[in-house]
Amino acid sequence: MKDKKIVMGELELELEILPEPEPLDLPKFSHDFKEVVESYNSGRADEDMPADELLARSHIAPGTGSYRDFSYIAPDIPHYIAPNCTGCMECVTECPDTAILAKVLPESVVEEELAKIEDPETRERMRAHFAKTKKFYDLPQRKGKEAGLFSIFIDPTKCKGCAECVAVCDDDALEMVHKEGTMVPEYQEEFDFFKSLPDTPSDYINERTPIDMMLTDKTHLFVGGAGSCAGCGEATALRMLAAANAFAYDDQWGIVAATGCNT
Structure with missing residues (x-):
């Protein structure tokens, strides 16, 4: 394409018109972005990671926050006490980081x-979860x-230790415990087990009860994986908005935002 000249009074500017960019290969970019995050997590990004033209242009694939690991940030993590649980789902709906999830099977x-x-x-x-x-x-x-059987599992890579889930639990089914020994790997093993389980059958979901919809994958x-502060209320609101729309429309919708944390 030809360059374009713009004259503004005595000022003359010559603009280089760039060709249209190639369409973004989203699956490939998501995979590449995962490697970028892993490079930073391992501390080798400065050494062997080439500059990324898509990141430089702020092209971020959706869902890539899932690759971030916050397990090393907070000293404490929620511990689930199943015998005290009533299945109210308050902890799940309140968590701003999708770090505590529930399922009924x-x-x-x-x-x-x-x-x-x-x-x-x-x-x-695993059974203890x-x-x-009633x-x-x-x-x-x-x-x-x-x-x-109602279950609660905590994702150690997403929990920032804000304790919002503990604060809203009126049944003493959650408590904050200090991370020590093999606790984090065990939490991860338990959450991997949760992810391997079948989805909650519709028989246990009341579509007239908004909290029930968050039982579905x-x-x-x-x-x-957002960089928002621990316990961020904005993230909680966006998460519930995402859950409600996903329940009704699957993934055929989106949010366009550029206000800091929620991006």
């Missing part, structure tokens, strides 16, 4: 999934349906 399905774990100690550690609540266990039985579009 038929009791038989839970037992099938636990049976796949060979190590007895690990199996019991499942609670028998809403999901007792009520379905009264209706002649299979009882569901498709509502977890706000992936966490």
Whole structure:
């Protein structure tokens, strides 16, 4: 394309008109972005990472915050006490970083999934995440349906230790504990188990109850990993907005924002 001259009084500017950029290959860019984040996490970015023209132009693929790891930031992390849990979901909806998630599965399905774990100690550690609540266990039985086990799992890579989940829990089902020993790897193993589980069946979801929708995998579009402050209320609001729209429209929608943290 030809250059363009602009004359403003005595000032004459010559602009170079660049060709249209190639369409962005989003899957490839997302993969490349993961490598960028991993380079920074490992401390080798300055040594062997080439300049990235897309990052330089502020092209950030959606969902890439999921590659960030905050497990080394906060000294404390929530501990779930299943026997005290009522399945109210207050902790899940309040978390600004998608660091605490819940799921309900038929009791038989839970037992099938636990049976796949060979190590007895690990199996019991996973079992400790499942609670028998009135809403999901007792009520379905009264209706002649299979009882569901409610579960809470914490993602150590996304939790910033803000303790918002503990603050909103009126049932003493969560407490902050100090990270020590093998706790973080164990939390990660437990969260990986959570991600391997089937999605919550529709039988346990009341679509007229907004909090129930966050039991489904498709509502977890706000992936966490944002650089926002711990306990950020803005992130909580955006996360709930994302969950509500995802429940209704899957991923066929988006947010355009440029106000700092939420980007």
